[in-house]
Amino acid sequence: MSGAPPVGRFAPSTTGRAHPGTLLAALLCWLDARSRGARVVLRLEDLDPDRCRPELATGMREDLAWLGLDWDAVTLQSAQRLHHEAALDQLAAAGVLYPCRCSRADLRKHAQRAPDGGFRYPGTCRSRALPATGWRNSKDSLRVRLARGELRLRDESGLDLSQDPSAGFGDPVVRRRDGAIAYHLASVVDDASAGVTRIVRGRDLATTTATQIRIQQQLGLAAPTYRHHFLLMEERGGKLAKLHGAVDTSTLRSEMSASALVGFLAWAAGLRPTEAATTPAELLPAFEWNHVQPTDRKVTWTSPKLTLCDDAARRPRSA
Numbered sequence: 001m002s003g004a005p006p007v008g009r010f011a012p013s014t015t016g017r018a019h020p021g022t023l024l025a026a027l028l029c030w031l032d033a034r035s036r037g038a039r040v041v042l043r044l045e046d047l048d049p050d051r052c053r054p055e056l057a058t059g060m061r062e063d064l065a066w067l068g069l070d071w072d073a074v075t076l077q078s079a080q081r082l083h084h085e086a087a088l089d090q091l092a093a094a095g096v097l098y099p100c101r102c103s104r105a106d107l108r109k110h111a112q113r114a115p116d117g118g119f120r121y122p123g124t125c126r127s128r129a130l131p132a133t134g135w136r137n138s139k140d141s142l143r144v145r146l147a148r149g150e151l152r153l154r155d156e157s158g159l160d161l162s163q164d165p166s167a168g169f170g171d172p173v174v175r176r177r178d179g180a181i182a183y184h185l186a187s188v189v190d191d192a193s194a195g196v197t198r199i200v201r202g203r204d205l206a207t208t209t210a211t212q213i214r215i216q217q218q219l220g221l222a223a224p225t226y227r228h229h230f231l232l233m234e235e236r237g238g239k240l241a242k243l244h245g246a247v248d249t250s251t252l253r254s255e256m257s258a259s260a261l262v263g264f265l266a267w268a269a270g271l272r273p274t275e276a277a278t279t280p281a282e283l284l285p286a287f288e289w290n291h292v293q294p295t296d297r298k299v300t301w302t303s304p305k306l307t308l309c310d311d312a313a314r315r316p317r318s319a
Contacts, residue, residue: 008033008198009191010064011043011077015051017248018063020299020306021202021232021240024265028229029200030069030280031287041194042071045187046078047180063249066258068280073194080190084181087189087219088174091144092135096218099140100125100173114169115207121170135175142175144185146214153210156227157289159203163210172211188212192221203228203296204239227289231296232268235309240299247301255304264306268297 010029012022033040044060046052057076064071091097100121107119114120126145131137146166153161165172174185191199206228213223232240240246252261259277266272266283270293298310 004195006033006036006038006197007041007195008038008200009041009043009194009196010071011045011187011190011201012060013045013048013052014057014060015048016056017059017250019240019246019248020252020261020265021246023063023067023249023261024232024269025200025202025229026064026067026069027262027265027280027283028269028292031283032198032200032227032289034284035287038198039072041196042074043190043194044074044076045183046076047183047186049178049180059249063253066249066253067262068258075190075194077186077190080186080193081181083189083193084186087185088135088142090219091174092130094218096145097130097135097142097174098125098128098145098171099130099135099138100128100143101140115163116169118169120168121172123170126171139177141173141177143171144174144215144218146171146211147218151210151213153213155206155209156225157229157294159206159228161206161209161226163207165211165214168207169211172215174215184208184211184215188215188219188221191224192216192219197224198227199224200227200229202231204231230269230293233296233298235298235300247306251301251303256306261306268299268308269293 008029010026012018030040042061042064044057046057061074088097102121102124107121110119110122112120112122135142148164148166150162150164155161172184173182176182209226216223234240234246257277259279262279263272263275263277266278267275271283271287271291272278297308300307300309
């Protein structure tokens with residue numbers, strides 16, 4: 001791939017409609033890629049059989065197109081099953097794949113907190129072997145034994161990602177009990193399959209980086225460059241996300257124009273001195289990461305507009 005253009009990707013889950021945080025992440029990913037002449041892939045993460053529905057994947061594509069974003073390729077994560085299974089075969093052959101009977105309730109009983117606020121897996125089933133007939137015949141979840149030891153990491157922005165993921169999180173699930181491929185493995189495999197060289201994403205995912213790099217190492221895959229950006233937060237402090245009941249695009253599109261929303265996001269990100277309506281294409285010529293707001297912003301929705309409600313919004317901003 002010597003001389004090939006860089007490749008970025010935006011990979012939203014299709015468990016609900018896009019919300020302002022989704023759209024901010026998509027915009028920053030798109031601006032990063034287009035500003036450096038990179039290809040950019042939209043990967044719709046639709047592996048959760050309980051929460052992902054085809055109409056939500058379609059809605060995500062429509063919402064991003066409405067915002068003014070285009071993609072060099074669009075993929076469904078569910079279409080990559082053969083690649084995911086090949087990676088599980090490789091991990092099984094290396095002797096690092098094992099079945100796990102532990103439930104989420106079991107992890108809560110151990111009460112060992114992970115860096116993301118969830119519960120660390122204590123390694124209860126780490127010594128178990130796969131069925132003699134292979135991992136496909138296991139009725140349990142499957143985990144991968146991560147190599148131990150600290151990874152010293154910083155992302156492109158200088159954010160310290162150093163961690164021993166085995167100690168911090170424990171061995172991750174790579175295939176769920178219901179047969180669905182789990183997030184870490186699917187993400188790593190799909191990035192490699194698409195030739196992704198740059199990953200731009202919200203800071204809420206920063207703690208997953210070391211685990212993903214460990215899996216990349218165990219599969220013999222190159223690590224992309226990572227950059228993590230600020231988040232939009234609810235006024236009460238939680239990440240602005242579907243799980244927190246944030247306003248979604250079904251409401252935004254009925255009450256705001258796409259250019260008004262892009263203008264708000266650009267202003268919140270520090271890319272523009274005002275909320276004046278604009279488009280992604282108009283933002284592109286002047287885009288630089290050193291203009292992007294470094295700290296999280298608090299946002300509230302009061303029909304018909306989004307409002308910044310943190311201290312930074314009350315201070316004059318330079319052009």
